[in-house]
Amino acid sequence: EDKVVQSPLSLVVHEGDTVTLNCSYEVTNFRSLLWYKQEKKAPTFLFMLTSSGIEKKSGRLSSILDKKELFSILNITATQTGDSAIYLCAVGRYRGATNKLIFGTGTLLAVQP
Amino acid sequence: DTGVSQDPRHKITKRGQNVTFRCDPISEHNRLYWYRQTLGQGPEFLTYFQNEAQLEKSRLLSDRFSAERPKGSFSTLEIQRTEQGDSAMYLCASSLVYASGSDEQFFGPGTRLTVL
Numbered sequence: 001e002d003k004v005v006q007s008p009l010s011l012v013v014h015e016g017d018t019v020t021l022n023c024s025y026e027v028t029n030f031r032s033l034l035w036y037k038q039e040k041k042a043p044t045f046l047f048m049l050t051s052s053g054i055e056k057k058s059g060r061l062s063s064i065l066d067k068k069e070l071f072s073i074l075n076i077t078a079t080q081t082g083d084s085a086i087y088l089c090a091v092g093r094y095r096g097a098t099n100k101l102i103f104g105t106g107t108l109l110a111v112q113p
Numbered sequence: 114d115t116g117v118s119q120d121p122r123h124k125i126t127k128r129g130q131n132v133t134f135r136c137d138p139i140s141e142h143n144r145l146y147w148y149r150q151t152l153g154q155g156p157e158f159l160t161y162f163q164n165e166a167q168l169e170k171s172r173l174l175s176d177r178f179s180a181e182r183p184k185g186s187f188s189t190l191e192i193q194r195t196e197q198g199d200s201a202m203y204l205c206a207s208s209l210v211y212a213s214g215s216d217e218q219f220f221g222p223g224t225r226l227t228v229l
Contacts, residue, residue, distance in 0.1 A: 004155075031216075032216070034217070034218070036220075041222045041223060042204055042220035042221055042222050042223045043156070043204075043220045044220070045217060045218070045219055045220075048217050088155050088156075090155070090156075092216055092218075099144065099146075099161065099208075099210075099216050100146065100158035100161060100169065100171075101146075101148075101156070101158065101206075101218060102158070103155030103156050103157070104155050105153065105154055105155050106154075106155055
């Protein structure tokens with residue numbers, strides 16, 4: 001059965017810290033891995049990764065995918081209280097197969113002042 | 114606002130009642146997805162449409178659930194004879210599939226359903 005596992009489940013850090021969130025997956029017909037940030041509402045899109053070893057960056061956030069070891073990491077540097085949220089990892093499957101996203105349960109990040 | 118919109122944002126209903134939710138995707142997007150999210154879990158896939166065609170339904174979608182996208186634009190999700198276990202956030206997402214198959218899904222704000 002397809003599954004996406006995120007770790008840690010929750011994390012508490014102080015402003016300015018750097019955090020690394022992990023996502024491992026076992027999914028047939030893998031095509032892409034996506035990271036979302038979810039505050040009190042719906043998930044907001046952060047990154048989509050399809051190739052191994054190519055880092056994607058957006059400000060203080062960056063992410064990389066390892067398709068051999070079947071995992072991805074999301075890094076957040078110089079954390080701020082506004083980074084507090086649930087970070088969701090999701091895996092998408094090949095065009096032609098179902099395009100549903102399979103989500104992990106998320107990592108709850110709390111950034112304290 | 115040109116993002117995905119959903120209506121209503123909150124719905125409280127009594128067990129046994131029928132409810133209907135609406136989703137308006139980003140206008141040029143050809144794919145529309147419904148997900149359900151319960152507390153402490155990631156979203157779970159329910160169904161998706163390519164234009165007006167419903168291409169897959171999850172086994173989570175019992176006979177009491179039906180979704181439509183009649184003109185390939187907005188979609189509705191109806192739950193008949195609601196049960197307390199239906200209480201959840203119902204999320205809609207849309208995407209534009211490129212020739213490369215790129216399929217970034219963008220989510221609406223969700224409809225939070227509470228069944229009393």
